[in-house]
Amino acid sequence: MWLSWRRSSRAEDRFESWITEQHQRRVLAGETTPSGPCPDEEFLRDLARKSKSIALSDPRIDHTANCRKCMSRLFELRGENRSRRRRTAFTAAITSCSLIAVLVAVAWYVTQRKAPSANTAVVAQTVNLWDAGTVRGEQPGQLKSVSLPAASVKLTIILPRHSEPGLYLVAITRDQNGNGVVAEGTSTTVANGEQQEITTSLDLRKAAAGPYFLSTTHEQDQAAYYYPLQIR
Numbered sequence: 001m002w003l004s005w006r007r008s009s010r011a012e013d014r015f016e017s018w019i020t021e022q023h024q025r026r027v028l029a030g031e032t033t034p035s036g037p038c039p040d041e042e043f044l045r046d047l048a049r050k051s052k053s054i055a056l057s058d059p060r061i062d063h064t065a066n067c068r069k070c071m072s073r074l075f076e077l078r079g080e081n082r083s084r085r086r087r088t089a090f091t092a093a094i095t096s097c098s099l100i101a102v103l104v105a106v107a108w109y110v111t112q113r114k115a116p117s118a119n120t121a122v123v124a125q126t127v128n129l130w131d132a133g134t135v136r137g138e139q140p141g142q143l144k145s146v147s148l149p150a151a152s153v154k155l156t157i158i159l160p161r162h163s164e165p166g167l168y169l170v171a172i173t174r175d176q177n178g179n180g181v182v183a184e185g186t187s188t189t190v191a192n193g194e195q196q197e198i199t200t201s202l203d204l205r206k207a208a209a210g211p212y213f214l215s216t217t218h219e220q221d222q223a224a225y226y227y228p229l230q231i232r
């Protein structure tokens with residue numbers, strides 16, 4: 001039942017569109033006689049856009065359906081509408097493509113900035129001076145030399161036993177008199193059990209490999225302590 005109804009419905013659709021085509025052919029061949037005057041361009045534009053403001057009972061529809069001139073114009077306007085819609089869809093596609101391109105570029109840029117290159121990678125290093133004596137003057141040779149890479153270093157120093165808490169100036173110098181400062185930073189001590197730690201960032205990227213000194217100076221003590229250091 002259902003299937004046969006659907007079949008007949010499709011057949012009806014085909015029959016109706018055949019009637020429509022035959023009618024259009026006759027109209028466009030000038031074989032019909034329209035009633036009343038031709039409507040204005042604006043009405044035809046509305047009709048081409050299938051505007052809902054036009055009532056099917058409007059006599060201008062009946063005229064257009066039988067007037068060769070009006071129907072031709074209607075078909076032209078419909079064609080224009082269709083290509084305009086295609087252009088709009090095309091523009092929208094292009095716009096969304098460029099939007100995607102911009103998003104991809106931004107994402108790439110953000111990723112590049114987040115992932116530092118090898119040259120700007122920060123290397124975390126810890127120097128344990130807990131058992132190190134301190135050198136004032138002449139005896140750096142007694143100490144085991146520590147070593148840092150020529151990089152951006154986030155340096156954590158475990159200060160020697162009995163060091164005072166507080167603010168420290170950390171410096172990498174060419175000699176043990178504080179000359180030739182290569183890098184310096186400040187840090188306040190953080191207690192870790194009975195040890196005092198300081199952490200500071202030192203930019204050693206431009207430092208040539210070789211022997212240096214690591215110095216720590218307490219804000220109140222003012223005396224700098226020097227430890228031999230190698231930059232590799």
Ligand SMILES: [Zn+2]
Pocket residue numbers: 034037038039063064067068069070071
């Ligand atoms: Zn007409």
